[in-house]
Amino acid sequence: MTFERPARRATGSDLEARTYRGRTMREALARVRRDLGGDAVILAAREVRRRRLFGLGPGATVEVDASSPTADWVAAPPESRPPRGLGTDLGRVHAMVGALSRRGLMEQWSPDLPAELASAYARLLEADAPEAFARALVREAAASATAEDLSTPAPARAAVRRVLEDALAVASPIRAVSGTRRVVALVGPTGVGKTTTIAKLAATLKLQQGVRVGLLTVDAYRIAAVEQLKTYADIIDVPLAAGDDPDSARRGLDELGPVDVVLVDTAGRSPRDGEKIRELGELLARLRPDEVHLVLSAATSARGLGAAADLFAPARPDRLILTKLDEAETLGPLLAVLGRADRPVSYLATGQAVPDDVEAASRGRLARLILGEEPIA
Ligand SMILES: Nc1nc2c(ncn2[C@@H]2O[C@H](COP(=O)(O)OP(=O)(O)OP(=O)(O)O)[C@@H](O)[C@H]2O)c(=O)[nH]1
Ligand SMILES: [Mg+2]
Known part of the structure; x- marks a missing residue:
């Protein structure tokens, strides 16, 4: 796959954002890193095609807006950064970017995972859960949760907790049975x-x-x-x-x-x-x-x-x-x-x-x- 020179976009500030595309978040981020280095600031990310429930349809891509690091922006926590004219449709995916990039976990994400569960997924990885297990739990939670469950972070986390609980097995404590040893x-x-x-x-x-x-x-x-x-x-x-x-x-x-x-x-x-x-x-x-x-x-x-x-x-x-x-x-x-x-x-x-x-x-x-x-x- 060839590397396209990314388009330049004005951010409405003195910063210049560039847009990088990839079939997956990982691919888009690899391009960001190659062009702007490891400290690049991720400003936003979106899925270009309409998202289906369990991932992107064929040909769909991820777009990431990124800029070179500046002292000013690097110091600010991601949630305090304004979207700066990058369009109004940041919403859900923007929150996902916030949850993951704050924790340095952006690379792990891929768009086949539901963005609403990004923070629960990040929490599992922060607890050093095996990545495959975290991914499976989040997928399972997405499949079993209602749209309402996933509407805000607390119920979304609860949905993941329920799936984890179901995956765990416990034995009853030692019981004495009279007449037997x-x-x-x-x-x-x-x-x-x-x-x-x-x-x-x-x-x-x-x-x-x-x-x-x-x-x-x-x-x-x-x-x-x-x-x-x-x-x-x-x-x-x-x-x-x-x-x-x-x-x-x-x-x-x-x-x-x-x-x-x-x-x-x-x-x-x-x-x-x-x-x-x-x-x-x-x-x-x-x-x-x-x-x-x-x-x-x-x-x-x-x-x-x-x-x-x-x-x-x-x-x-x-x-x-x-x-x-x-x-x-x-x-x-x-x-x-x-x-x-x-x-x-x-x-x-x-x-x-x-x-x-x-x-x-x-x-x-x-x-x-x-x-x-x-x-x-
Ligand atoms: N922090 C912490 N220490 C524990 C816990 N359980 C045991 N320990 C400590 O671990 C150390 C070893 O405990 P033991 O019960 O002797 O371990 P063991 O498995 O019988 O050891 P071996 O017989 O030598 O194989 C002791 O200092 C215990 O106090 C626990 O749940 N938390
Ligand atoms: Mg012992």
Whole structure:
């Protein structure tokens, strides 16, 4: 495709705007950058053909008005810039340009996404949600929302939140069933908070719900690990057993006596340590827990989360616990693993305090947290 010299347009001020065209926003912006440099000021953008609901028809183009940066304009926040005679039909698309260019996200946009959802899309990208996920959510929201929903930013954001909520799965909290012993194991990478979460859950189950809880550690070859759990067992006043191979772990279960719920603490494994994870899988296969919760720290990169979810597959986790939500800068990376792991989230851990900083997961809360619409504490 050849590069056409852009037409010059008067802006009604001392600035000169040029108009750049492309089949997509990305293409038009690439031309702006090539001609005016990376600091060019985007003044407006429009779709040239009438826009259909889900994107542009064939041959439709995007026009971007841009000018060279001047100190005066660069300093001013985009919303304070007047349209400066660039035509009256800025409206919706102008707002989209504002929402995205303010956040340096203009490049990501393409005209097949509805402009009304630009700010919700920008919010997802700012939360470090994977771009493909953000795009899919926005598309889905556009398909399910009414025109009225999309008329102003708040309902448009709510439409995206609803779609995100629907995409999330949560599991019900651990329930004691009288007459049966429910065995619940926590597995996961080193240092994510398995032992701390077990202490929180044990205290909550016993003190708030009157459930008879026992603890079993299969991390017995690490003295410090046993001592850490023993300290909690003493404070909460629940029995503790230990075992480091399938036979001693099974014996440990029996030593706990009549309890309703056994929480099983396992040794943290590096996601790189495939052999140890397989051993853990074998031990759990013999122990036959009713639930296996994979504990992941929200303060891990998307890549680290994905690797952990894949590598702990031999332990057959059927639920996810997300810890350190308080430490994570953004929660968007979780979306990659929530999709990939395909397991419902059972609990959210939001700090170091035992037992306060744990809560049963809820879809609404998780969606609002991921979108940055609600504080952790
Ligand atoms: N900020 C924050 N810290 C947490 C949270 N959960 C646990 N921690 C801290 O993380 C550190 C490690 O916690 P542990 O419970 O020992 O982690 P673990 O997964 O049992 O570690 P290993 O047994 O060594 O694999 C401790 O300092 C905890 O206080 C949380 O939700 N938020
Ligand atoms: Mg531990």
